Amino acid sequence: xxxxxxxxxxxxxxxxxxxxxxxxxxxxxxxxxxxxxxxxxxxxxxxxxxxxxxxxxxxxxxxxxxxxxxxxxxxxxxxxxxxxxxxxxxxxxxxxxxxxxxxxxxxxxxxxxxxxxxxxxxxxxxxxxxxxxxxxxxxxxxxxxxxxxxxxxxxxxxxxxxxxxxxxxxxxxxxxxxxxxxxxxxxxxxxxxxxxxxxxxxxxxxxxxxxxxxxxxxxxxxxxxxxx
Amino acid sequence: xxxxxxxxxxxxxxxxxxxxxxxxxxxxxxxxxxxxxxxxxxxxxxxxxxxxxxxxxxxxxxxxxxxxxxxxxxxxxxxxxxxxxxxxxxxxxxxxxxxxxxxxxxxxxxxxxxxxxxxxxxxxxxxxxxxxxxxxxxxxxxxxxxxxxxxxxxxxxxxxxxxxxxxxxxxxxxxxxxxxxxxxxxxxxxxxxxxxxxxxxxxxxxxxxxxxxxxxxxxxxxxxxxxx
Numbered sequence: 001x002x003x004x005x006x007x008x009x010x011x012x013x014x015x016x017x018x019x020x021x022x023x024x025x026x027x028x029x030x031x032x033x034x035x036x037x038x039x040x041x042x043x044x045x046x047x048x049x050x051x052x053x054x055x056x057x058x059x060x061x062x063x064x065x066x067x068x069x070x071x072x073x074x075x076x077x078x079x080x081x082x083x084x085x086x087x088x089x090x091x092x093x094x095x096x097x098x099x100x101x102x103x104x105x106x107x108x109x110x111x112x113x114x115x116x117x118x119x120x121x122x123x124x125x126x127x128x129x130x131x132x133x134x135x136x137x138x139x140x141x142x143x144x145x146x147x148x149x150x151x152x153x154x155x156x157x158x159x160x161x162x163x164x165x166x167x168x169x170x171x172x173x174x175x176x177x178x179x180x181x182x183x184x185x186x187x188x189x190x191x192x193x194x195x196x197x198x199x200x201x202x203x204x205x206x207x208x209x210x211x212x213x214x215x216x217x218x219x220x221x222x223x224x225x226x227x228x
Numbered sequence: 229x230x231x232x233x234x235x236x237x238x239x240x241x242x243x244x245x246x247x248x249x250x251x252x253x254x255x256x257x258x259x260x261x262x263x264x265x266x267x268x269x270x271x272x273x274x275x276x277x278x279x280x281x282x283x284x285x286x287x288x289x290x291x292x293x294x295x296x297x298x299x300x301x302x303x304x305x306x307x308x309x310x311x312x313x314x315x316x317x318x319x320x321x322x323x324x325x326x327x328x329x330x331x332x333x334x335x336x337x338x339x340x341x342x343x344x345x346x347x348x349x350x351x352x353x354x355x356x357x358x359x360x361x362x363x364x365x366x367x368x369x370x371x372x373x374x375x376x377x378x379x380x381x382x383x384x385x386x387x388x389x390x391x392x393x394x395x396x397x398x399x400x401x402x403x404x405x406x407x408x409x410x411x412x413x414x415x416x417x418x419x420x421x422x423x424x425x426x427x428x429x430x431x432x433x434x435x436x437x438x439x440x441x442x443x444x445x446x447x448x449x450x451x452x453x454x455x456x
Contacts, residue, residue, distance in 0.1 A: 019445075019446060130405075131405055131423065133419070133448055134418075134419075134442065134443075134448025134449050135422050135440075135442060135448070135449070136448075154441075154442035155422075155442060157422075158422070175404055175405040175406050176403055176404065176405055177358075177359055177403040177404055177405050177407070177408040178403050179405070180405040180408070184448070185446050185447070185448075186446075190362075191361070191362075194363050194383075194385075194386070195359065212363075213382075214362065214363060214382035214383060215362075217247075218247060218413050218414075219413070220361055220362025220363075220364075220412070220413075221362050221363070
């Protein structure tokens with residue numbers, strides 16, 4: 001059974017999730033980001049040894065304190081910020097823990113369940129990975145003894161698998177509908193409203209009168225906000 | 229361990245999948261529908277007692293013969309055609325098999341794996357269900373002793389669960405990224421190109437020079453067809 005240290009990268013609370021701007025103001029997008037993080041921490045907290053938020057944003061540090069989780073301030077990276085921030089956090093884990101597995105998940109997958117983490121802990125493989133919509137990676141786990149380099153960004157799911165195969169790592173895949181749903185565009189809000197009724201994120205969206213119905217056009221869901 | 233009879237409804241080979249018309253001609257959409265069906269039959273065939281295509285289209289009968297699977301011709305239904313066609317097929321199963329479980333899957337989920345069917349067979353619950361993108365149902369399984377009424381259409385996932393709860397059925401959920409991906413719009417073709425390299429459907433799309441790259445706009449994937 002793996003001992004997990006969970007790393008969640010958070011770029012910045014401001015100017016995030018701009019693809020949701022037709023529905024949500026900047027303040028509301030920050031609030032959604034916070035409530036999604038809170039949902040994720042609620043799910044993961046009892047299953048892991050530590051949760052580390054890594055960010056360059058001091059507001060994220062304040063929120064880590066509020067949630068009662070750890071924080072690593074990322075260094076000033078000129079390029080490839082997300083992956084370099086993750087390397088900062090991985091370095092911190094290697095300094096502080098021996099023979100632990102590193103679990104990296106994004107901050108925008110509020111439908112994650114304890115069953116997913118339980119599966120991660122039971123697999124004995126060197127790398128565990130979950131696909132997101134659009135070729136990305138929404139869960140990545142590897143032993144801190146490996147010098148595994150995170151390659152988040154375009155088509156990262158396939159790049160991570162290629163890296164693991166090149167390194168001779170044994171891979172397990174968790175292919176999950178709930179894990180695949182990161183929240184980036186209005187249709188994603190619709191899926192969250194459909195499948196996330198037990199989350200705080202759902203409560204927040206519902207409080208903003210955001211509603212979802214079926215659509216038979218190019219998209220599957222109509223997501224609308226009723227301003228009253 | 230359940231004995232499964234698999235029912236796959238196929239509305240008609242013509243005039244189908246119109247949301248793919250920017251990329252595919254009508255003939256190509258028919259070919260894609262056929263090759264997806266062939267992929268699904270390849271996966272399911274050895275795991276079930278029988279596969280039944282149900283349709284009003286005689287071309288689907290011809291294709292069932294070609295695939296070596298069974299066919300039920302649906303009656304002339306004035307409304308609610310899909311669910312009534314399924315009831316026709318369910319009636320046929322009840323006439324021909326005793327104590328079997330009925331597995332209903334759509335014709336457009338070429339990423340289905342044998343692991344999914346193995347999970348269905350192992351669960352001892354009365355209803356097994358998988359969500360699709362957009363609130364739909366992409367897998368439904370129940371014992372033929374139940375008078376379970378299929379309710380495919382808008383938000384069918386939640387309507388099926390409600391029906392099962394009302395009937396006192398015990399429910400198991402298979403929440404799968406691969407099962408959630410039915411192929412309706414161009415972005416779905418992109419996911420199929422990313423995750424379906426071992427399918428005939430992939431080979432067909434690749435033969436048409438349909439390619440996928442990352443996108444950072446409202447959609448996650450750019451799907452383009454290069455006419456040479």
